[in-house]
Amino acid sequence: MNTTAIEANASDKDVCLVDSASTHTILKDRKYFSSLVFQEANVRTISGSTKLIEGSGKADMVLPGGTKLHIKEGLYSSKSHRNLLSFKDIRQNGYHVETMSEGNIEYISITRECSGKKHTLEKLPELSQGLYYTHISMIEMNAIVNQKGTNYDEFIIWHDRLGHPGSYMMRKIIESSCGHSMKSRQMPQPKLSFCAACSQGKLIIRPSPVKVRNESLGFLERIQGDICGPIHPPCGPFRYFMVLIDASTRWSHVSLLSTRNLAFARLLTQLIRLRAHFPDYPIKKIRLDNAGEFTSQTFNDYCMSMGIDVEHPVAHVHTQNGLAESFIKRLQMIARPLLMRTKLPISCWGHAILHAATHNSHQANKLS
CATH class of the missing domain: 2.40.70 (Cathepsin D, subunit A; domain 1)
Structure with a gap:
């Protein structure tokens, strides 16, 4: 044959x-x-x-x-x-x-x-x-239209008119709109491309440029801070801990808090101490979260009198204060194994956090 x-x-x-x-x-x-x-x-x-x-x-x-x-x-x-x-x-x-x-x-x-x-x-x-x-x-x-519908060219025309949407969006538009004859027709598989222009035009050939470039900041030009808590069970009277970290040298400070209301006083104490110890390095910016203790008028008036700009990230965009949050995560990753290894009760987390902060500052000094 x-x-x-x-x-x-x-x-x-x-x-x-x-x-x-x-x-x-x-x-x-x-x-x-x-x-x-x-x-x-x-x-x-x-x-x-x-x-x-x-x-x-x-x-x-x-x-x-x-x-x-x-x-x-x-x-x-x-x-x-x-x-x-x-x-x-x-x-x-x-x-x-x-x-x-x-x-x-x-x-x-x-x-x-x-x-x-x-x-x-x-x-x-x-x-x-x-x-x-x-x-x-x-x-x-893989067939885009059935025998009862119109031909393939009509589907492509609407695909072009709508700005080359994907198969999921095309299905939603066809099912929820009127004025066309493309109701109840078979759609292509979502994982299969039915448009060569989409396959080429939406292909990422080069990687996207880095959105956040390396900043050449000096010592104390920007300090970032955040509060972690409440933590249960409490460590004595303490339920929170606050971190401060310098964006340039990675200098850091950790303090335990019994309530969030004490954060304002602890922060002011640390700012005064830094101004006294490093008079040649003025603090220019402080980046904090949107907590009430950091958005009060008293705090803003003090920073304005000292020439310090206060920055607050956009709500629910945690990456804008990622340096402080990653520092908190690093402290937790050190403190948890310490508690498990020493078999101490969880209520000793405050001592483990302070020990992790000391350990981290020693490592930062070795690298700097």
Whole structure:
């Protein structure tokens, strides 16, 4: 039997030759491609090198037995006389290819092992020329429109008008809007791209530039602070602890608090101490969270009189005060193993936090 007779018997399925020597799958119809990039290329055959390839992309197909194949890098050639399926692409889908015979009939079987047992999924018969063939068809979910709806071009027109949304958004728009005839039609699989322009235009070729660049800050130009708590059980009278850290040298200070109301007094005490110990390094900025003790008018008036700018991050955007929050997390990562290792009660967390702060300051001094 030749391929012409086989094609005549096949209705909506295309004949595809299966070749062990082919390095890529070659398809002559665009309907199998979920994404396609047009770029001419040469293909090497026995007779030499010819420019047959018109593009490449992801393709999907289903075999007569229901076996679905997802081709990561298929080649498109409308000039090709036959579709060509590579053994490599079959194996990349997790299947095995074996040559078998029943009587005088030789065929290729596509198998898969499941729970230690081998299951035969497809049997590909042999042609008189020594080649093997099968019939391929489109995956139903890969078809964008059904027979009752309008054609594919109308869907693409609306896809262009709406600004190339994804398949999820297209489904919502079609189901919740009127004025078009695209109701109750099949949509493409969400993971498959149905628009080559979207596949290329939304592809991130270069990594995004770093949003926050390294800042060249001097000592005490910016101090960041935060409060952790309430912590249960309390450590004596203490339920909170406050951290202050310099954005330049990573100098840090930790103090235990019984209530959040004491944070204002402890912060002022530390600011006065820093101004006395380092008169040549004025404090320029303080970045604190939006807690009430840091947003009071008394605190703002004091900072204004000292020439200190107070910065508050946007609500619920914790990354803007990430230095202080990461410092709190580091203290906790040191304190918790200390308590577990020494088998002390959890109520000793305050002593462990202060010990972790001392340990961290020693490490910062070694690195600086």
